[in-house]
Amino acid sequence: xxGVSQTPSNKVTEKGKYVELRCxxxxxxxALYWYRQSLGQGxxxxxxxxxxxxxxxxxxxxxxxxxxxPEGSVSTLKIQxxxxxxxxxxxxxxxxTGPTDTQYFGPGTRLTxx
Amino acid sequence: SQKIEQNSEALNIQEGKTATLxxxxxxxxxxxxQWYRQDPGRGPVFLLLIRENEKEKRKERLKVTFDxxxxxxxxxxxxxxxxxxxxxxxxxxxxxxSYIPTFGRGTSLIVHP
Numbered sequence: 001x002x003g004v005s006q007t008p009s010n011k012v013t014e015k016g017k018y019v020e021l022r023c024x025x026x027x028x029x030x031a032l033y034w035y036r037q038s039l040g041q042g043x044x045x046x047x048x049x050x051x052x053x054x055x056x057x058x059x060x061x062x063x064x065x066x067x068x069x070p071e072g073s074v075s076t077l078k079i080q081x082x083x084x085x086x087x088x089x090x091x092x093x094x095x096x097t098g099p100t101d102t103q104y105f106g107p108g109t110r111l112t113x114x
Numbered sequence: 115s116q117k118i119e120q121n122s123e124a125l126n127i128q129e130g131k132t133a134t135l136x137x138x139x140x141x142x143x144x145x146x147x148q149w150y151r152q153d154p155g156r157g158p159v160f161l162l163l164i165r166e167n168e169k170e171k172r173k174e175r176l177k178v179t180f181d182x183x184x185x186x187x188x189x190x191x192x193x194x195x196x197x198x199x200x201x202x203x204x205x206x207x208x209x210x211x212s213y214i215p216t217f218g219r220g221t222s223l224i225v226h227p
Contacts, residue, residue: 004157031213040122042203042217043158056214091157099213100146100165105157 002026004106006092012112013082021077021109025094032075033103034067035091043091049075082113116141118218120204126224127194135189135221137204144206147180147187148215152201158217161202162189194225 005024013019025032030051035043045059052072060066064082069075079086089108095101119138127133137147146165150158164171164180164187171178177190191198201222205215 033214035217040219042118042205042219045214045216048214050213059214093157099207100163102160102163103148103215105159107155107157 004092004094004104006090006106006109008109009107010110010112012114014114015082015084017082019079019082019111021079021090021111023075023077023092023094023106025073025075025092026104027073028096029094029104030072030097031095031101032069033093033095034075034077035093037089037091037108046077079111082111084113087111087113116216118142118204118206118216120202120218120221122219122221124222124224126226129195129225129227131194133191133194133198133223133225135202135223137187137189137218139185139206142185142206142216144182145212147178147204147206149176149178149187149189150203150205150217152203152220158203191223194223196225196227199223199225 007022032049034046037043047057047067048055049069052069064080067077089110091108093103093105095103117140148163149161152158162171162178164178166182175192179188201220203217203220205217
């Protein structure tokens, strides 16, 4: 079946602009994660959804970052007033339910803020 | 402070040899530890999970050990192939079966033909 998909694959924006990044998880997966990965680093946790609700958003760096998952499937990560330091690859992952179920990652969205 | 340490230097080995990658952690009490493979421009791919009460896990040419006393996991690839060249990430939960895995920075493995 289809894996996790993310759109767009690349996004270039100017400092101060608003961006939305989309994640389509594997059908039936209740858990969805957003991570941010900078060059040479591992994925850094941002937010975790269980169903429609954000179960843990402790990784969001500040209030410019927000994510939603209104129907418990597709999720959108929203970044307001982008800064150059927001440039990174944003990864989405989904898994069925439990913490030890396999986590499946999407290919990521490379965000570049000029 | 909590740390997950993976060797930042690339590991270069000859085809056919066994590659061994290390993941050390401090100030965590993980219930499980995972290993992932990541190729350039792609998302990580899950390889193996080992629980705190397991010493060793195997899958084909892969073997993972988990020593909660030493706070270390070793990841072995036997009979390595150039196609095994990638970055390998370890991830663990913060404590007690948390739903949030925390990742190390990964170690690059280069297998030379």
